[in-house]
Amino acid sequence: MGQAEESIQEAVKQEHNDMCTGASSQSSSGKKKLIVKMMILILLPIFALIALAISDLITTVSRSINATVTRRNVRLSQQVGSLIHSLQRERDMTALYISSLLEENGPERKTFLVDTYPMTDEVLQSLDDWPVKGTMAYKKFKNKQTFMSFLFKYRLTLDNQDTTIYEVIHFYTDAIQIFIDWFNGSVGKSGGQGVWETLVAYQLLIVGMEQIGIERTLGAVFFTQGGFQQTDYLWYMEKLQVGESNIKSSKKYSSLVSSILNERVSQVKYDFQTTISKMRKEISRNDVNRLPSWQEGTWWFDNMTLYIDTLHEIQSRMAVIILSKLDEAVKTDTACLLTDISIMVVVVIIGIVIFKAVESLTSSIQDYTLILADITKGLKTEKKHTDTLLYQMLPKSVAESLKRHQHVKAESYCSATIMFSDIVEFTRICSESTPFQVVDMLNNVYTIFDNYIDKYDVYKVETIGDAYMVASGIPKRNGNKHGSEIALLALDLTHCIKGVGIPHKPGYSMTIRVGIHTGAVVAGIVGSKMPRYCLFGETVNMASRMESTGLPNRIQISETAHAILSKIGGFLMNTRGEIHIKGRGIVLTYWLIKKEAPRSVNQPGSNQNFQLPGQCIL
Structure with missing residues (x-):
């Protein structure tokens, strides 16, 4: 324990x-x-560490692939930007040529227009890529040859008297818009790799250049025709505002636009921006009384061309800067990729x-x-x-408490039944037997008694020599059932002992005396080295007197035991009479004879919860 x-x-x-x-x-x-x-x-x-390493590796690979795709798209945008710039110039020169057909020297000015065709064709032929299936550009033009044939056929129709400036503008603008959409689609899908602000500024700059290019065309028409109709005026003002708005937004996203523009302006001999600003104000006034002027249209065209060329140079330089940053990002990602692979290998x-x-x-x-x-x-x-x-x-409940190192206090029981038994003429039998024969005899008897004990709600307190002490109602309280349990056990023991012989005394019949008493008792643990569960009180002494004053093979019970068995019913008991008990004087005792048929629960006196004289109800 x-x-x-x-x-x-x-x-x-x-x-x-x-x-x-x-x-x-x-x-x-x-x-x-x-x-x-x-x-x-x-x-x-x-596994979690390996998963993190793999996740980091996948992220690095994805970032590296994205950087490579972005780099390819930006490099492609340089070529597309040059093509758009060439188409814008050809559009504006064509519109200027159409507006001058009514003048005396107008047809001779076609030479300026024709000189722009080889420039556009050269840029178109230098394209390394072409829109893939599913894009609007591919649906319109499947390859460069298709677009070049489409452009060539249109150039041949320019001398047709039915061609108008607006048709020219719309023709080239629609074609340019296809390539702008292609550019936005390819660059817009890129992750940016830390240069997304520059990429946004780059896209806004290209869109702004297209709007300003249309403004250049419409402004040239204004000066060569001597004014605008209301519809043309609104069209011009729209392109002016949208173009400049995109340029300003581009400056906000990237300071490169402003710095490169200021650097370019400082290299020009005169301030073309001031000239453009003055001419824009003149166009905005839209004086209907002004005269057509080819010279003013050419001057406007040249200044706007210088402005657009400057923007195109900014675009090219921004592309170079973006490509440089992307190259650094690719190198960094490659180094990170190698590191991640090494880490993953080490982790594995x-x-x-x-x-x-x-x-x-x-x-x-x-x-x-x-x-x-x-x-x-x-x-x-x-x-x-x-x-x-x-x-x-020990009782099981008491033993479990002791094993848990709990203190088991002594406990008082208001009513319990105790039985004592001993072997008749045990002293004489011992004198005629060896100690080993006595031990074998007692072991045989008590083994039989123990087998009967297991059938009833009783507890064997102890055995001392031939004395056998059993109690019921302790330590587990069972109401008034303890009286009948002890009575039934006593009847079984007196019956079975008749068939038990003494091995070393053939033909000798063993007999026992049994005494039973019911009353209050105190139970508790005594000792610590070898603890014993002991019972204390007058009830124990009285039960012992019932046994010692009894007769062989008879069960003597006290008056309290008789009372409780009478209330329970089912037992045959005879009055023995009054006998002298040491310490108690003259007392009335009874013989327990046998077990009768159980009394009906509806018969009077069948209630077992009754109170003995001087005792409490359990």
Whole structure:
């Protein structure tokens, strides 16, 4: 009942849990489950680390691929930007040519227009890529040859008198818009790789250049025709505002636009921006009385061309800067990729080493578990033996309290029934027998008595020599049932003892005396080295007097025992009469004869919850 017993309890409890769950370490399935559990526990953080390394590797690869795609799209946008710039120039020169056909020297000015065609064709032929299937540009023009043929056919129709400036503008603007949409679609899908602000400014700049290019065309028409109609005026003002708004937004997203523009302006001999500003104000006034002027239209065209060329140069330089940053990003991502691969390889190697180590450790633990399991089984068996002996010495509830190191207080019982028995002429039998024969005889008798005890709600208090003491109603209270339990046991013992002989005395019949008394009693633990559960009180003495003053093979009961059995019913009892009891004087006693048929519960007096004289109701 100390630390050793607690260890035994824990070991047995664990073994019991393993057996209940089917996970005993000795079974094949238990070994597999144990290995799986330990591997999951140990390798889970390693798998998490590998997952993080793989995730980081995938992110780096994705970023590197995105940077490469963005770089390719930006490089392509340089060529597309040059093509758009050439188409804008050809559009504006064509519109200027159409507006001058009514003048005397107008047809001769076609030479300026024709000079722009080879420039556009050269830029178109230099394109390294073309829109893929699914894009609007591909649906309109499947390849460069289709677009070049389309452009060539239109150039041949320019001398047709039915061609108008607005048709020219719309023709080229629609074609340019196809390439702008292609550019926005390709660059817009890129992740940016840290240069998204510059990419946005780059896109806004290209869109703004297109709007300003249309403004250049309409402004040239204004000066060569001597004014605008209301519709043309609104069209011009729209392109002016949208174009400049995109240029200003581009400056906000990237300071490169302003710095490169200021650098370019400082290199020009005169301030073309001031000239453009003045001419824009003149166009905005839209004086209907002004005269057509080819010279003013050309001057406007040249200044706006210088402005648009400057913007195109800004676009080209921004593309170079973006490509440079993307190249650095690709290099950085490549270095990170190599680092991530190295980390992942190291993690995998460490994981394999740990896996092998854990597998070896698990095998050793399982071997040790088998040894512990054998020891546990032995401890469990010994514990059962210990508990069996302990419960024979003490009541089970009391023994459990002592094993938990709890103090067991003495307890008072208002009503309990005690039985004493002894062997008639035991002293003479002992004098005629050897000690070993006496021990064998008593062991034989008490073994039979113990088998009957298991049938009833009674507790064997102790045996001293031939004295056999049994009680009911303690330590477990059972109402008034204790009287009938002891009575039935006493009847069984007096009946069975008739068939018990003495091995070393053939033909000798053994007899016993039995005494029963009911009353109050106090029970408690006595001693610490070898604790005993003892009963105290006058009830014990009275029960002993009932046995010592009885007769062989007779059951003498006291008046209180007679009263409780009468209330219970079903027992035949005869009056013995008054006898002298030491310490009590003259008392009335009875003989318990036999068990009769049980009384009906509806008969008067069948209620068992009655009160004995001077006793409390339980």
